[in-house]
Structures are given as C-alpha cells and as structure tokens.
Amino acid sequence: MKDTNINGLQPGDEVNGEFAVRSKKLLPYRDGTGCFLGLTLANKTGQVEGRVWEQADEVNKCCRAGDVVRVSGRVAEYKGTIQLNLTAVGKCPDDEVVPERFIPSTGVPAKKVWEDWLNIASSIGNPHLKQLLTLMANDHNLLQCLAASPAAKRNHHAKLGGLWEHSLGMVKAAEGTAAAYSQVNRDLLITGALLHDIGKIEEFRARADIEYTDAGRLLGHIILGVELVNRYIAKVPGFPKTLRLKLLHMIVSHHGQYEWQSPKRPKFLEAAILHQLDMMDAQVDMFTEAAAGRDDTEDNWAGWVRGLDRYVFCG
Known part of the structure; x- marks a missing residue:
C-alpha cells in the first residue's frame, strides 16, 4: 500500500x-x-x-x-x-508494521555499520580496547540493533539509524580533538565516543513511533549501557581494572551534570571531552534539522526549537 x-x-x-x-x-x-x-x-x-x-x-x-x-x-x-x-x-x-513508513530513517544498512565499526576497531592501538570492539563487532544482533535504533525520542537524531549517525559523528569529532591535543588518550576517547550511548538500543523501541521500553523508563540508557559494556569487557582476558573503570565512567558521566541525569560528573580529561562532544553533536543535529524543517525555506527563522530553547536563525 x-x-x-x-x-x-x-x-x-x-x-x-x-x-x-x-x-x-x-x-x-x-x-x-x-x-x-x-x-x-x-x-x-x-x-x-x-x-x-x-x-x-x-x-x-x-x-x-x-x-x-x-x-x-x-x-x-x-x-x-x-x-x-x-x-x-x-x-x-x-x-x-514497517517502522520506516512512520519514522524518518537514515537508511544506513547494518552491513555498513559493521564495516565502519571494524574500521574504527582496527585504528585502535590499545590491545584490550581493540579486542573489546572486535568482540562487539562479531555480535551481529548488536550491530543490527545499533543500525536501526534512534538516539532520542524527540530532540536530536530522533530517527531510525540516528544512534549510529550520532555515535559515528562523535567518533569523527573525537579523532579531530585527539589530533589537536597531544595529551588526550586517543584510543580511550574514540572508544568512549563509540560506546557512550550504546544502552539506547535497549532504552528505545521503534515501531509506529519511538517509544521507551520498560527497561528504558526504569533504568535509562546510562545504566543499561554500563551493564552491556561490562558484559563484553568480562569476555576480554586480562582487561585492566583501571581501564575498565575509566571506560565505564565515561558512559556514566557523559551527560556532564547531575541535573541532566548524569550519575557522575566527568573526572578526567577524556570523560570531560566526551561530554562536550556529546553536546556538540546533538546541537549540530538540532540546528541542522531546524533549518531543514522550515515550512518556508525563504524564511530567515525556524520556529521555536524545544531542545534548544530558542528560535533558530537560518538567514
């Protein structure tokens, strides 16, 4: 039909x-x-x-x-x-029900997500982080979920495949940041960027609309993400204790502020940068979508954008 x-x-x-x-x-x-x-x-x-x-x-x-x-x-x-x-x-x-008929989609195929993920994993020098990402890449159900998941219900990347679009954008921004600041641990920052929102594959369900799962409402993607990544870390022999704590802390603290439902505030450099990259990528999408969604493309202003709490100038 x-x-x-x-x-x-x-x-x-x-x-x-x-x-x-x-x-x-x-x-x-x-x-x-x-x-x-x-x-x-x-x-x-x-x-x-x-x-x-x-x-x-x-x-x-x-x-x-x-x-x-x-x-x-x-x-x-x-x-x-x-x-x-x-x-x-x-x-x-x-x-x-075919979700693509009712929810906007990036159209990214799971195979492309798998290829991009493996390319990111191959660029990681730390052997434990590389093994972790390679192990996750071999879980095809995980990457299929990632390819289909939204990053949010409304504000940013709220479309099928939006979670991968957001995560990949963060990885690219992390690459640039690590290149600009020699004191940054590149491997840790990129891995954190890739995994920071992974719990959203269990937080959201997309059918006719983007909805919260029971686990999403009761626990949220931060807790779900920590549990998910921890399960994979447990399968990597000899994964260093401190490296595990730092990676999990990056997931726990990426919202940055307690009032933004962050259990912890960032407590080391890469965690602090990850929070800023998360905000930046989300706002890039919100400003872009506001301009693209105008009823009149000749209008200098988009309407009120709730996620940004402002009107957006497009002139």
Whole structure:
C-alpha cells in the first residue's frame, strides 16, 4: 500500500491508507448528545487530525496510541485546517508494521555499520580496547540493533539509524580533538565516543513511533549501557581494572551534570571531552534539522526549537 502524502492532502480527497496513532481522545458533542473520537494520525510525511463521528466508542476500544491503523475516509477542511472524516478504522497486526513508513530513517544498512565499526576497531592501538570492539563487532544482533535504533525520542537524531549517525559523528569529532591535543588518550576517547550511548538500543523501541521500553523508563540508557559494556569487557582476558573503570565512567558521566541525569560528573580529561562532544553533536543535529524543517525555506527563522530553547536563525 502506497503511503499517503499528508502534506499534499486537499479537501474532497478520498483516503485509504495506514497511519500511526499518535494520540486519541473521546470528545463530547456540543449539544451533549454523545461523543466523537479525535485521532492524531501520522506517517513519515507528517501528521493530520482525524474524526470518527459514528460508533466512536467502539473504534476507540479497537486501538490505542502507538498502534498502526488502516483507515478510510475523506479529507475536509475545518477552520482553515485539513482533517480526515473517517468512515472505517481498523488496527494493523503488529507483525505487519514497517517502522520506516512512520519514522524518518537514515537508511544506513547494518552491513555498513559493521564495516565502519571494524574500521574504527582496527585504528585502535590499545590491545584490550581493540579486542573489546572486535568482540562487539562479531555480535551481529548488536550491530543490527545499533543500525536501526534512534538516539532520542524527540530532540536530536530522533530517527531510525540516528544512534549510529550520532555515535559515528562523535567518533569523527573525537579523532579531530585527539589530533589537536597531544595529551588526550586517543584510543580511550574514540572508544568512549563509540560506546557512550550504546544502552539506547535497549532504552528505545521503534515501531509506529519511538517509544521507551520498560527497561528504558526504569533504568535509562546510562545504566543499561554500563551493564552491556561490562558484559563484553568480562569476555576480554586480562582487561585492566583501571581501564575498565575509566571506560565505564565515561558512559556514566557523559551527560556532564547531575541535573541532566548524569550519575557522575566527568573526572578526567577524556570523560570531560566526551561530554562536550556529546553536546556538540546533538546541537549540530538540532540546528541542522531546524533549518531543514522550515515550512518556508525563504524564511530567515525556524520556529521555536524545544531542545534548544530558542528560535533558530537560518538567514
């Protein structure tokens, strides 16, 4: 089924397609005679409001936010805004949901992630860190998860493959930083950049939308990342105790501040640099996406960007 281009909808168009349910709510008619169902429907082209006027209570029970539904209806205009008047709504089976239809994607294949990871591992001089990264590269399920995972639910790199895009950007920035400052331990900084957010493969689940897993809500990616990396370290014979502590500390402290949910603040040079690189790469993506997402590309300003807490100048 071809995806509906939400931005191209015009009043009178018939719509038969699949959409992710972002939110839904039963709302009362003004005369108090009953309720209609308001839905926010989305795919990767945008989102649109939908209305179910008849049998609203039954349709409300058949789906929930986060589901994918097949709908039929017609486009109408209400107070200058496009909305869908829906005559049929049915939930799609979970095993038929294709996340790429509803969530933006970098399109990076797992094989490319594997090749890039091995190239990074081959550049590491420290034998224990090299062995750790090579061991992780041989876990194809791990790298497939990494290739498909987002780096966030909303603010930065919030797309399929966004976690790898963010991690690889950090590695490249770490390379440049290590080249500029001779006192930096290059191998440790690059390994920390590659692994700092690895817990996000267990924090997020991407189907019709980017959602938090139970483990993500209860533990978060920092704790999950420490546990994951620790399991691999345990498989590397003779991994030095101090090197293990430093690498795990980099994961634990990369948010930098306690008020940003960082269990620890950075306590050595490479950990401090990692925190700055993390902020930098995230902000590069947020500024870039703000400029690219303008409705009018001739406008000098993007709208308010929540993650940056400001308007963004694009002139």
